[in-house]
Amino acid sequence: MTGALASSPVWHPFTQHALEPAMKHIVKTEGAWLFDAEGNAILDAISSWWVITHGHRHPLIMEAIRTACDSYDQIIFAEFTHEPAEKLARGLLAVAPAGLAHVFYSDSGSTCVEVALKMALGFFHNTGAPRSRIVVMEDSYHGDTIGTMSAGERGTFNAPYQSLLFSVDRLPFPSPGCEQATLDAFERLCLGGQVAALLVEPLVLGAGGMRMYPAFVLAELKRIAGRHGALLIADEVMTGWGRAGTLFACDQAGIAPDILCTSKGLTGGALPLAATLCSAPVFEAHLSTDRSRMFFHSSSYTANPIACAAALANLAVWENEPVEARIQALQAMHREKLKRFAADDRFSNVRQTGTIAALDLDVPASGYLSDAGPKLRAFFRSRNLLIRPLGNVVYLMPPYGVGEADLDRAYDAIDEAADLFATGAR
Numbered sequence: 001m002t003g004a005l006a007s008s009p010v011w012h013p014f015t016q017h018a019l020e021p022a023m024k025h026i027v028k029t030e031g032a033w034l035f036d037a038e039g040n041a042i043l044d045a046i047s048s049w050w051v052i053t054h055g056h057r058h059p060l061i062m063e064a065i066r067t068a069c070d071s072y073d074q075i076i077f078a079e080f081t082h083e084p085a086e087k088l089a090r091g092l093l094a095v096a097p098a099g100l101a102h103v104f105y106s107d108s109g110s111t112c113v114e115v116a117l118k119m120a121l122g123f124f125h126n127t128g129a130p131r132s133r134i135v136v137m138e139d140s141y142h143g144d145t146i147g148t149m150s151a152g153e154r155g156t157f158n159a160p161y162q163s164l165l166f167s168v169d170r171l172p173f174p175s176p177g178c179e180q181a182t183l184d185a186f187e188r189l190c191l192g193g194q195v196a197a198l199l200v201e202p203l204v205l206g207a208g209g210m211r212m213y214p215a216f217v218l219a220e221l222k223r224i225a226g227r228h229g230a231l232l233i234a235d236e237v238m239t240g241w242g243r244a245g246t247l248f249a250c251d252q253a254g255i256a257p258d259i260l261c262t263s264k265g266l267t268g269g270a271l272p273l274a275a276t277l278c279s280a281p282v283f284e285a286h287l288s289t290d291r292s293r294m295f296f297h298s299s300s301y302t303a304n305p306i307a308c309a310a311a312l313a314n315l316a317v318w319e320n321e322p323v324e325a326r327i328q329a330l331q332a333m334h335r336e337k338l339k340r341f342a343a344d345d346r347f348s349n350v351r352q353t354g355t356i357a358a359l360d361l362d363v364p365a366s367g368y369l370s371d372a373g374p375k376l377r378a379f380f381r382s383r384n385l386l387i388r389p390l391g392n393v394v395y396l397m398p399p400y401g402v403g404e405a406d407l408d409r410a411y412d413a414i415d416e417a418a419d420l421f422a423t424g425a426r
């Protein structure tokens with residue numbers, strides 16, 4: 001038995017406990033930093049799995065949480081409502097792409113995508129013209145529940161559950177020069193008349209390897225969906241809240257999705273909360289004196305008031321602080337620092353969208369389960385850097401306030417890490 005298993009009953013996510021070193025105990029967070037029990041300061045270069053936007057423990061968000069605690073804990077959200085949820089819904093609609101009109105709350109990225117899929121199917125069911133197909137992009141990731149795994153890319157990580165996953169139609173990824181093939185494939189599927197919705201991560205496919213595609217593809221996909229009466233569901237769980245450079249990635253394509261999913265950065269990363277925003281027609285298809293047409297979905301912790309207060313504070317931070325300028329600065333720093341890898345033959349596919357920078361390390365065996373991932377992670381860990389490559393894909397997605405010297409440390413470490421393979425495993 002390993003030390004980790006012997007000493008703790010906790011089963012960690014995406015962790016092979018028989019191989020992992022003991023977990024680091026974090027005792028405090030601040031800004032771009034995690035502080036462990038041994039007194040190390042660890043640079044959180046992936047924003048604690050993409051949730052922390054402004055930095056850990058933003059003072060205004062923490063203060064809003066403390067204040068909300070004086071009035072609320074969880075409140076049942078059927079029959080009852082509360083100010084944090086009401087204000088937040090209005091606030092979200094004010095900043096989201098135009099055309100979204102209603103807000104359904106839940107508590108995680110996976111759940112808000114499940115909600116979106118159910119809304120889309122409910123829309124067609126309730127309007128008397130049921131449609132059965134969901135279309136997604138190759139290499140997409142939408143969560144780890146059965147529904148969202150069905151929509152996501154299939155592989156080792158969901159092989160044990162294959163028998164329960166439902167089938168979806170997949171578009172080829174719009175690689176540079178091949179964008180038209182993606183659009184044509186979508187058009188062909190739509191001609192079948194059964195496409196209820198295209199579920200897509202706008203501009204950046206996150207867990208699928210930080211694959212990036214241009215905004216015009218998203219705009220065209222929306223146009224095709226519109227022509228065929230299919231809905232576009234934008235999974236902005238990762239890309240939202242400035243991650244892709246604009247508040248929502250859809251803003252860069254100038255499109256309004258029919259349904260938009262948001263979670264990770266919604267509270268600035270402080271508390272779990274999610275929202276599925278939808279257009280008026282989607283809501284109205286569920287509006288009827290017939291009870292069988294209501295939207296059959298609820299999470300116990302729907303619209304937790306304290307989490308809603310944190311999200312309201314996040315909106316206030318966006319309104320009152322120079323968040324866009326911080327994003328621009330981080331974007332410019334990535335652009336500059338990535339240059340050193342452009343002609344470096346140890347790397348390929350050097351890329352960036354907004355605050356996300358990624359590059360593929362040339363290793364003997366790539367893919368999510370390649371040895372490169374754990375080996376790189378151990379190296380970064382030894383440097384007190386939290387960087388978790390996706391297989392051989394190394395990426396940086398720090399909180400927006402990260403300092404330049406700190407970011408330099410991360411880039412220097414990536415440079416050095418490449419030599420682990422140049423001199424060793426090869």
Ligand SMILES: *Cc1c(COP(=O)(O)O)cnc(C)c1O
Binds near residue numbers: 109207
């Ligand atoms: C992380 C993620 C999810 C799932 O969110 P959870 O909160 O982990 O359930 C869904 N979609 C995308 C694009 C994500 O990056």
